[in-house]
Each structure stands twice: as structure tokens, then as C-alpha cells.
Amino acid sequence: xxxxxxxxxxxxxxxxxxxTLWEEIRRRFKKxxxxxxxxxxxxxxxxxxxxxxxxxxxxxxxxxxxYVIKQNLKDKLREPEFGNPSMIFGCDEFGRxxxxxxxxxxxxxxxxxxxxxxxxxxxxxxxxxIAGYYGGKIDNTIMxxxxxxxxxxxxxxxxxxxxxLGPSLINLLISIAIPKIPxxxxxxxxxxxxxxxxxxxxxxxxxxxxxxxxIFKYILPNAMAPVIVQATLGVADAIISISALSYLxxxxxxxxxxxxxxxxxxxTYIRDAWHITVIPGLGIMFTILALNIFGDGLxxxxxxxxxx
Amino acid sequence: MLIPxxxxxxxxxxxxMDLTPGDPARMILAETKTSEENIEKMRESLGLNDPLLVRYxxxxxxxxxxxxxISYKNRISVLAQIKEKLPNTMLLAFSGMVVAIxxxxxxxxxxxxxxxxxxxxxxxxxxxxxxxxxxFWLGLLLVITFSLKLKWLPPAGMGQGFVMKLKSLIxxxxxxxxxxxxxxxxxxxxxxxxxxxxxYIDTARAKGIKESLVTTGHMLKNALIPIVTVVGxxxxxxxxxxxxxxNVFSWPGLGRFVVESIKTKDVPCVLGSxxxxxxxxxIVNLCVDIxxxxxxxxxxxxxxxxxxxxx
Amino acid sequence: xxxxxxxxxxxxxxxxxxxxxEAVNNIxxxxxxxxxxxxxxxxxxxxxxxxxxIMRLIHKPTGKIKDGEILYKDKDLLKLTEKEMREIRGKHxxxxxxxxxxxxxxxMTVGEQIGEVIKAHNRISxxxxxKRTCEMLETVGIPSGRAIEYPHQFSGGMKQRVIIAIALAxxxxxxxxxxxxxxxxxxxxxxxLEMMKSLKTEFNTSxxxxxxxxxxxxxxxxxxxxxxxxxxxxxxxxxxxxxxxKHPYTIGLFGSIPNLxxxxxxxxxxxxxxxDPMSLxxxxxxxxxxxxxxxxxxxxxxxxxxxxxxxxxxxxxxQNNI
Numbered sequence: 001x002x003x004x005x006x007x008x009x010x011x012x013x014x015x016x017x018x019x020t021l022w023e024e025i026r027r028r029f030k031k032x033x034x035x036x037x038x039x040x041x042x043x044x045x046x047x048x049x050x051x052x053x054x055x056x057x058x059x060x061x062x063x064x065x066x067y068v069i070k071q072n073l074k075d076k077l078r079e080p081e082f083g084n085p086s087m088i089f090g091c092d093e094f095g096r097x098x099x100x101x102x103x104x105x106x107x108x109x110x111x112x113x114x115x116x117x118x119x120x121x122x123x124x125x126x127x128x129x130i131a132g133y134y135g136g137k138i139d140n141t142i143m144x145x146x147x148x149x150x151x152x153x154x155x156x157x158x159x160x161x162x163x164x165l166g167p168s169l170i171n172l173l174i175s176i177a178i179p180k181i182p183x184x185x186x187x188x189x190x191x192x193x194x195x196x197x198x199x200x201x202x203x204x205x206x207x208x209x210x211x212x213x214x215i216f217k218y219i220l221p222n223a224m225a226p227v228i229v230q231a232t233l234g235v236a237d238a239i240i241s242i243s244a245l246s247y248l249x250x251x252x253x254x255x256x257x258x259x260x261x262x263x264x265x266x267x268t269y270i271r272d273a274w275h276i277t278v279i280p281g282l283g284i285m286f287t288i289l290a291l292n293i294f295g296d297g298l299x300x301x302x303x304x305x306x307x308x
Numbered sequence: 309m310l311i312p313x314x315x316x317x318x319x320x321x322x323x324x325m326d327l328t329p330g331d332p333a334r335m336i337l338a339e340t341k342t343s344e345e346n347i348e349k350m351r352e353s354l355g356l357n358d359p360l361l362v363r364y365x366x367x368x369x370x371x372x373x374x375x376x377x378i379s380y381k382n383r384i385s386v387l388a389q390i391k392e393k394l395p396n397t398m399l400l401a402f403s404g405m406v407v408a409i410x411x412x413x414x415x416x417x418x419x420x421x422x423x424x425x426x427x428x429x430x431x432x433x434x435x436x437x438x439x440x441x442x443x444f445w446l447g448l449l450l451v452i453t454f455s456l457k458l459k460w461l462p463p464a465g466m467g468q469g470f471v472m473k474l475k476s477l478i479x480x481x482x483x484x485x486x487x488x489x490x491x492x493x494x495x496x497x498x499x500x501x502x503x504x505x506x507x508y509i510d511t512a513r514a515k516g517i518k519e520s521l522v523t524t525g526h527m528l529k530n531a532l533i534p535i536v537t538v539v540g541x542x543x544x545x546x547x548x549x550x551x552x553x554x555n556v557f558s559w560p561g562l563g564r565f566v567v568e569s570i571k572t573k574d575v576p577c578v579l580g581s582x583x584x585x586x587x588x589x590x591i592v593n594l595c596v597d598i599x600x601x602x603x604x605x606x607x608x609x610x611x612x613x614x615x616x617x618x619x
Numbered sequence: 620x621x622x623x624x625x626x627x628x629x630x631x632x633x634x635x636x637x638x639x640x641e642a643v644n645n646i647x648x649x650x651x652x653x654x655x656x657x658x659x660x661x662x663x664x665x666x667x668x669x670x671x672x673i674m675r676l677i678h679k680p681t682g683k684i685k686d687g688e689i690l691y692k693d694k695d696l697l698k699l700t701e702k703e704m705r706e707i708r709g710k711h712x713x714x715x716x717x718x719x720x721x722x723x724x725x726x727m728t729v730g731e732q733i734g735e736v737i738k739a740h741n742r743i744s745x746x747x748x749x750k751r752t753c754e755m756l757e758t759v760g761i762p763s764g765r766a767i768e769y770p771h772q773f774s775g776g777m778k779q780r781v782i783i784a785i786a787l788a789x790x791x792x793x794x795x796x797x798x799x800x801x802x803x804x805x806x807x808x809x810x811x812l813e814m815m816k817s818l819k820t821e822f823n824t825s826x827x828x829x830x831x832x833x834x835x836x837x838x839x840x841x842x843x844x845x846x847x848x849x850x851x852x853x854x855x856x857x858x859x860x861x862x863x864x865k866h867p868y869t870i871g872l873f874g875s876i877p878n879l880x881x882x883x884x885x886x887x888x889x890x891x892x893x894x895d896p897m898s899l900x901x902x903x904x905x906x907x908x909x910x911x912x913x914x915x916x917x918x919x920x921x922x923x924x925x926x927x928x929x930x931x932x933x934x935x936x937x938q939n940n941i
Contacts (some may be wrong), residue, residue, distance in 0.1 A: 145316075148312075148317055151317045151593070153545065153548040153585065154545065155549065156547070156566075156586070159551065159570065160324050160582050163328065164324050164325055164328045166329070240442050247552070248551075248552070250567075263448070267448065270452060271456060277449065278449070281441070281442065281448070284442055285440050285441045285442070289436065289437070289440040292436060292439060424680075507722045510676055510716055511716055511722045511723065512724065512735075513676055513708070514674055514676060514708055514716075515735055515736040515785065516705040516707065516736070516740065517709070517739045519701075526727075529726045530725065603726075605726055605769045
């Protein structure tokens, strides 16, 4: 019994008034104003990316070719001008509008990040479920292998893979997805192990449910919460890795307008053009910030027992 | 424990690098215009036609004998280059960790003791930004501010002489350490908050001892335990981060060497560097495990009782 | 007999986001020199808060001592500076907390933890501290060689003995024991209480023994105070309270103890629950559970009525002398 037996008594007043689980979670999430704002910002970015894809299909990549890719050397390194909308972020070293490039670049960071995390999650989740559910030797061998993967620093493994396979979007995806698989495997395994011995699983099995059915229908839904939080933060990690690799020239290749790739010119022109450094970086930072705040808010909403 | 992990990691890295397209024999003989026959003979002599596992074992055996291969590009021994650059990376990673601890732990402690105040809120926002901003971008910003605008510190390279080296270490250490500093701050704060709520803190205060003693002897001693774990785990990300930071600051370390070797498809160099860094990482993890036993007496006594059982 | 500690009209609140928790409401209570006062009440009645209030260890920033005085040897503890209060804690007034399993620092040896309190209040050498630590360990029945061991190497009962050693190391005048044996087995309970009793006699220490176990009270206390919803509802000498309980709550407490001699089929608990300290009722706090509740009980809070022999009861029934 710790200090505040009285404080805890008060907390029981608000909850348990006939709400469903989802409503409870939504209510707790909405309490965190920052998380809600972050969520809208992320939706905005995703919408932006989708809009650019639609535009490209509809106008046959016309805007893309003329504003995002085409070089206008007379506008080289033009500083930001607040009056002129397309020049609000200035131009890069090839005279291309940074605003346009940033907007068209949202798809790379976000979608590659999302897909990479999904791949890691599904693969890691499957591996973890099998390891947790069957236990014993299967569990041991699988987790040994996961430990070995974890023993290699993340960036190094990603770089090794990308270096072997060559820089392309697919290889980029593989190289950032694989090193994260052990993390998801561990989380899912832990959840599976804690649930599999509970009674309602026994009930399902005795009613004749097969192993696979048991895993999918009963165990996985209950393992979801920690995985979802990890995934959100994982997208943030993925975006940083994508921009880091692209900055090094190993990720998204020029002239594609990925934000990290836009920063690789920054070093060369660092003396003359601050805007090439600051602006794409701010874009990355705000996206990651939004993901982190959203992830924290999600974690608090899903498991309020974790106090700050 | 260490040996199987090392074998596993080197095997995985070797297999990945083996996927690299390109024929080493052809690359070595690229300058000379020889016949296909000679290239094939070279392949035989290099043992390139043997199965993967055989080649791997051969590689490891050579590694242990001290033969880490030769760079495709400039024919210099890989081991020699690693020996030259590894200390620089270790210096950078170590400095980054020092920066992270010096910034992170005090701020975390104060934020916990002054929970809900302005200091707490500002430090948490700072920590959030520290984890959200890409390290290499922060590095660039630091260069713009401190090297170009203020001209206090050099923007790149390592420099000669002790003072110059120290000066050129500051910005890279700050860059590589920021992410970890942010994590350590948050970790310290939450660990302290957790510890502050424990019953034994009440017992300690009921003794009438000074509050500073309560903080150091009772709170910190317990709060630091999970922090040691975090510090150890972070070392890996520091080694990975060295790749980026060394690139931004043109720091002559292994991280930059890896990236350059990749761009020139110099597989022995890439392989050698990655293996070296993995070994370093595993050794650090082992040290952290040992350190952990000293910090938490409950674990130390487990070791002692298990040893007694074997006698 | 003189009061060693006199609490006057103490009010302690916790100000939380969900509301104000009125934990301690105008408590007036005295502990006499060399005597043991048993403080009996249910969980959540405010016993621990009162105890921590005396030590001024109320959890900040939510906890606030709103009003009242705590007179120790005629000095108001609430007016002391933090530095002066530290001199009181551990040396004049000591406290033992509820759960021995979590009350000791896991990364410090028990010897160091005992030594800490000695060092804080005495100017003696390191050797002197060690000697005194070993003495205290022997006094509580633990071989002094175990001073270098860590808490996790001791059982629950022995941990509690270490905690008692810490509390008594500087021979305090008042020992506050918050449910010292609740977390222990019944057999260990008896041992620990026996030991506390003999130490108390040896050092002439007063004790505030907080418990919900009337059996423990019967064997160890000289005076008894019954606490309900942050108020003292009855107080008196042990005999008076046990032979002649007057407050309906006290009567209910004694009535709920099953008697081995009677052939009883069901337990007789007191119906209802203690009121939520965040929304205490107007009037007498016990009125909604009281068999004898009158109209006035709902409106006004009764005053403490002094019966003969120092027996005090806070009930309107007493005023009519029923």
C-alpha cells in the first residue's frame, strides 16, 4: 500500500459507466490535445501524398516533370521569398522549387516507412507467434536467430543490405524492414506467451479449434496493443533511416525528391544556402515529432496503467 | 554466449555481402586485359568457386590469423585501415556517450524532482525534439551556427595536435550524443519518478537524514539500474550513428570508411569494417551485462549462489 | 499523566485533479508518556495519513496540512523548519511503515541502513556506528554478522525486525507503528509484537500502534482511539473501550468479531461502506450506516462528549445520556 490510497479512490468515479472498450480508448486519446493535433497533421501529410499521386496520374506527370524534376539553373540556390508562393521555400542547387519538391516528396518517406513497418510487423509477428505458441525447441532456435540479428547495429545492417543489393526503392525497403523484425517478434512472442495459457484459449481448443485458428482468432487480437504502439514509433524510425540512407546516397536516388536526399546537397552548399539545410530537415523533424507524440498518446490511451 | 553470437553475426554479414554482384577476380584483374581463362584461373586460386560455407570458414580462419583481406581499390590491407580508423570511431562514440550522460542524467533527475514545473515541461519538450530531429541534420545545423556563423569551432575533419583534436571533437560528439541524451533524459526521469514513489523512500525520510542523501543513496542508486541497461543498449545505435556523423563532419573513422567502400563496391573493406563494428558492439554488450551485476546486488548474489552450487 | 504528543484540530487534505480528498478532519488526540495508544480503523479511514502527518511526510504537492497543531513536548511540529523537523525524525519520533517487503532499500545492506539513522543524529566515529548497528541487530534477534547482507536475503519477519532496529536505534520517545504486523504470518506477528513490547518497556518509549486488528490492540495497548472517515469517534482506556464501547461504530466493530463460544452461522458485518473522502456527508459521517441514527445526525456533526475516566465519544446519543 503506497502513499495515496485516497487518490486512487477518486479515480474509480469516472470510468466504468457503461462504455465499450473502443469508446474508452477514444475518450482517453482525445484527452491528449497534442496527440490529436499530431494525428491530424499526419492525416494531412498522407492526404498530401495521395493528392500528388492522383495529380501525377491525371495530368500525366506534367507538374512533376516541370516543377519537381526540371532544372532551372538560373534560379540556382534562390533564397526564400515570402511574397511568391512557389518560392516560399526557395530553390535548390538545380533551381527547383523546394516547396514543390517537399510536397511531392511526402510519398517516399511516409509510404516507404509504412510499408516497411508493415512488412516487419507481419513477418516479425508471425515468427513471434510461432515461437511463443509452440515454445520449447522451436522457440529457442527462433529467438536465438532473432538475438543474432539484434546483435548487429541497425544502421550497419541496413547499410550492409543496401550495399549488397544496390540502391533501389525495393532494396531500401528490404534493408530497413529486416533489422526491425526481431523487435516485433519479441513483442508478439511475449504477448502470445502470456495469453496462451489463459482459460479461454483452453476452451477454444477443447471446442476443436485448430492451432492456426487459435492463433489468429484468439491470441493475436489481444496482443495488438503493444504492437500498434511499437509500429507507430517504428514508422518514425523508418523515416529517419530512409532519410539517412538517402542522404548518404544509398537510398532514394536523385532526382526523386525525398527529403533526406534533398539534404545531401546541403553539405556542399552549406556556406551559401541555409534554406537547403533547414527546410527539408524541419519537414522530417515535424513528421517524426508528430509520429512520436501520436505514438505516446496511443500508448497512454491503450494502457492507462502506465503513469507518467 | 559471446562466441555463438559473434559467429552468427559474422555469418549473416558474410552471407549478405556475398550477394553483392560483381566478380572479385575480374575486378582485381580489371586493369590488365587478360583472357577469360586467366580470370577463371584467378577465381580458382582465390577459391571463389567453393560453396558459401566453405568460403565463410576460410574467411573466419583468415580473420583469426590476422588476414582481413585486401582492398579492391587501393590494395592496402583491410586490417591496417581498420586499425587506423577504428580508434577514431571509438573516440567519437565514447565522447557521444559522455555528452549524453552529462546532459541526460542531471536534467532527468531535476525534471523528476520538479515534476509538473516549467523546467520539467521544457526538458521533456527538448527531449522530444532530440529524438525527433535526425542526428545528421542537427549536425549540419550545428556546423552552420558554430562553424560558419560564429566561427568558434572547425566544421570538419579531426585536426592535428591535442587542442585542435579536442575542438573538432565537440560538434560531432554533440551531434552523435543528442539522440541518446534525449533518451537518457526521459529514462532517468521516469525511473526516478518510479523510485520516488517507493515505500523505502518514506523509510529513509523518516530517519531524518538530509534530503540530498535520500536523493543519492536511495533514489539514484535504485533509479540508475534501468538506466545502465539503456546506456548499454544505446551504444549500438551510437555505433550506427557514427556512420552518419562521420559523414557530416568528415571524421576519419570507420563509419565514413564503410560508406565510401560501399560506393566503390570494395567488398573486403565493407565486410571487414562491419565485422569489426559488430565485434565491438558485442564486447560492449558483454561489459554492460557485467556492469549490471555490480550495480544491482540482487543480480550479484544470484551469480554468487550459482557459483556456490557448482563447487 | 502528561501528553508527550498532543494533536489539536488537525486537518489534512489532498488536492487532486478529480477533487479534494478530506483525509483527516479536525482530529484532536493525545499520546501519554510511556504509554501505547492503539489507533483502530478500517482501510481508508485516515490512519496512515494521520501518522505521516505527525512526521510531516505527507506526499507533496497534492497533500496539504490545512489546519491544526501538533504539540510535541509543547513545541508545535507544524511550525518547525524542515531542518528542525529532520532532527525530530528518527531521533525523537520514529515511524515503521506498513509493508516490510518494500520498506527497505534493496541496494543497500541492512547494516548501512541502520547505520544511516545513527550517523544522522550522533557524532560518533565509524567504528562507533558499526558497534551500535551490531548492538541493535542483536537486540532485535538478528546475528550481527548479517549486517553486510541485503534485504532480499531476509524473510518478511526478519525484514520487519530490521525496520524496528532502524526505528529504535536512536532511542526515540515516540514510535509510530503503522500496521507493523499486518503483512506477516500470525506466528511471526506474535514474535514481533512481543519484541516491540519488551523494547518499549526497556526504553520507556511511547507508541502509536495503528491497526485494524482488535486482538493486537487488546494485547498491546493502554489506550484506544477509534478512527472513522478521518475523525476520532471514540477514545478511552483499553478496559473502557473493550468492556463499555459507546459509539455505534465501535459497538459494530466488536460485534463483527466471531466468538468461538457462540454457535454462529453468519458473520455480522456492519452494513454499508465508509463514505468517499472526496464527498463526505454533512452531519455525522457514520449516520448512513448507524442503527441508532436520528434526524439531527444527518444535519450536524456531533461534538466529542467526555464521559467519566477520560472516555470520550463523538455521538449525539451521549448527549442525551442514553
